[in-house]
Amino acid sequence: MDSELHNILALIISFFLFMILALKTWTNLSKTESSTNIPPGPWKLPIIGNMHNLLTSTPHRRLRDLAKIYGPLMHLQLGVFVAIVVSSAEYAKEILKTNDLIFASRPHILAADILFYESSDIVFSRYGNYWRHLRKICNMELLTQNCVKSFQPIREKEFTSLVKIIDSHKGSPFNLSEAVLSSIYHIISRSAFGMKSKNQEQFISVLKEIPPGAGFNVADLFPSAKWLQLLTGLRPQLEKVHRQFDRILGDIIDEHKKQKSKDKDGQGDAKEDLVDVLLKFQDGNGSNQDFCLTTNNIKAIILDMFGAGGETSSFTIIWAMAEMIREPRVMNKAQIEVRETFDMKGRVDESCIDELKYLKSVVKETLRLHPPIPLFARDCEQPCEIKGYRISVKHKVIVNAWAIGRDSSYWTEPERFYPERFIDNPIDHKGTNFDYIPFGAGRRICPGSTLGLINVELSLAFLLYHFDWKLPNGMKKEDLDMTDQYGLTVSKKDDLYLIPVTARPILNREACMQAKKGE
Numbered sequence: 001m002d003s004e005l006h007n008i009l010a011l012i013i014s015f016f017l018f019m020i021l022a023l024k025t026w027t028n029l030s031k032t033e034s035s036t037n038i039p040p041g042p043w044k045l046p047i048i049g050n051m052h053n054l055l056t057s058t059p060h061r062r063l064r065d066l067a068k069i070y071g072p073l074m075h076l077q078l079g080v081f082v083a084i085v086v087s088s089a090e091y092a093k094e095i096l097k098t099n100d101l102i103f104a105s106r107p108h109i110l111a112a113d114i115l116f117y118e119s120s121d122i123v124f125s126r127y128g129n130y131w132r133h134l135r136k137i138c139n140m141e142l143l144t145q146n147c148v149k150s151f152q153p154i155r156e157k158e159f160t161s162l163v164k165i166i167d168s169h170k171g172s173p174f175n176l177s178e179a180v181l182s183s184i185y186h187i188i189s190r191s192a193f194g195m196k197s198k199n200q201e202q203f204i205s206v207l208k209e210i211p212p213g214a215g216f217n218v219a220d221l222f223p224s225a226k227w228l229q230l231l232t233g234l235r236p237q238l239e240k241v242h243r244q245f246d247r248i249l250g251d252i253i254d255e256h257k258k259q260k261s262k263d264k265d266g267q268g269d270a271k272e273d274l275v276d277v278l279l280k281f282q283d284g285n286g287s288n289q290d291f292c293l294t295t296n297n298i299k300a301i302i303l304d305m306f307g308a309g310g311e312t313s314s315f316t317i318i319w320a321m322a323e324m325i326r327e328p329r330v331m332n333k334a335q336i337e338v339r340e341t342f343d344m345k346g347r348v349d350e351s352c353i354d355e356l357k358y359l360k361s362v363v364k365e366t367l368r369l370h371p372p373i374p375l376f377a378r379d380c381e382q383p384c385e386i387k388g389y390r391i392s393v394k395h396k397v398i399v400n401a402w403a404i405g406r407d408s409s410y411w412t413e414p415e416r417f418y419p420e421r422f423i424d425n426p427i428d429h430k431g432t433n434f435d436y437i438p439f440g441a442g443r444r445i446c447p448g449s450t451l452g453l454i455n456v457e458l459s460l461a462f463l464l465y466h467f468d469w470k471l472p473n474g475m476k477k478e479d480l481d482m483t484d485q486y487g488l489t490v491s492k493k494d495d496l497y498l499i500p501v502t503a504r505p506i507l508n509r510e511a512c513m514q515a516k517k518g519e
């Protein structure tokens with residue numbers, strides 16, 4: 001009883017403290033902002049500003065709806081911050097190209113500080129030398145075209161295992177979301193860390209514990225009010241997740257150090273991977289005096305590769321399958337292409353992936369409708385003017401890639417899943433077409449697009465080659481729930497269950513050779 005009373009009192013006190021802080025902030029901000037020419041924005045409530053506009057599990061949708069009223073460059077008052085929301089290709093180009101350097105850092109968020117060791121990873125570190133070094137190392141060791149190509153056997157092996165697992169469930173409902181996520185994590189950990197971490201399944205289950213909306217939380221909007229982080233429950237939840245990640249990441253590093261000393265003793269001959277390279281930069285190690293990493297920095301970077309590369313790719317695969325099951329014409333067309341390409345060989349082979357023009361359009365169309373990172377944020381580091389509007393230092397800029405991909409000014413029938421729109425269309429994801437930015441643009445553009453895309457394209461080729469797919473329990477395609485939800489990335493809210501029907505069995509090596517001879 002005593003503790004209940006204590007909790008209630010704490011809540012009441014916190015509420016009043018929050019109101020006082022918010023009122024003070026709001027009064028100060030109304031004074032400063034009214035005198036500058038900032039973009040239009042919705043009416044603000046006293047004290048909380050526009051925070052109520054974003055109390056939703058799908059902020060990208062709410063922001064698009066607001067932009068329809070207030071325009072493609074609008075401002076919102078979120079706690080102590082002013083957020084400038086960009087919802088058109090023209091303004092995205094102004095931010096991500098014309099003024100790229102001014103907007104090259106990301107805002108500070110609590111989740112990044114706790115999970116990513118004081119934001120010392122690539123995604124959240126501030127623009128500057130440290131970030132440049134990290135990006136260079138990861139590019140050279142993992143993400144160049146050649147590196148990505150060298151991981152082909154890992155991908156083919158993993159997707160063959162996935163197909164075998166699916167085949168053992170043929171005829172009954174199968175949780176494709178879970179199996180695909182696990183395969184993608186296996187591929188990333190084997191490519192980046194040279195092994196199947198024994199902690200991998202644990203890692204996936206810890207990821208699921210990241211609180212929904214961690215990437216965008218009310219506690220981030222009043223950073224000086226530390227008690228708010230406790231009141232919302234975010235800090236303790238994130239700290240719990242962090243402790244679990246920290247143990248797993250520590251194990252990955254220890255495994256590498258052990259392997260390294262075995263190699264020194266002449267007992268092992270493991271190939272160097274990203275973690276080995278990062279360890280060479282560890283405090284005081286070797287010749288790399290100009291750039292040092294702590295163990296925590298290394299952990300943050302490993303987490304980045306899982307975090308930025310895992311969900312993004314696997315959610316794209318699941319959205320593509322969900323869209324195709326609702327549009328059998330598209331699935332059929334993609335299946336014909338994949339089967340015609342690989343029937344002679346009797347198996348899917350990555351070296352022919354560029355022949356799959358239609359499948360590539362399916363992937364592009366999926367990323368247009370369902371960019372896994374629909375909102376990406378940048379800090380304004382220097383006052384500037386965007387088409388007559390004044391953007392001040394420390395304004396947060398949020399680019400709504402999701403809204404831009406569904407804007408009827410650039411896309412006909414924008415809500416329709418229609419991969420044909422990308423056939424014979426030179427538009428690509430490389431950050432020069434600002435009406436299509438699923439990988440972002442400018443200096444902070446995603447460095448993992450090649451790795452991400454090959455994972456998505458190849459997995460879909462495997463899934464479509466070997467199986468026909470049906471919805472479970474006599475469900476009609478119109479009834480498939482396509483609701484999305486926001487965590488750190490946007491996923492389909494419910495896992496996708498489908499019934500696989502084997503169409504092309506997995507051939508063993510000899511049978512493949514025979515099929516090839518018959519070409």
Ligand code: HEM
Binds near residue numbers: 122371440451
């Ligand atoms: C379908 C797959 C993927 C999508 C749609 C995607 C999308 C994005 C987006 C939108 C950003 C923010 C870009 C910006 O601010 O302009 C980003 C950043 C990033 N992505 Fe990806 N990504 C994918 C796969 C990957 C993979 C496989 C990796 C690596 C293993 C990766 C690593 C990163 C990193 C490190 C950043 C931060 C870059 C920086 O801030 O400098 N991503 N990604």
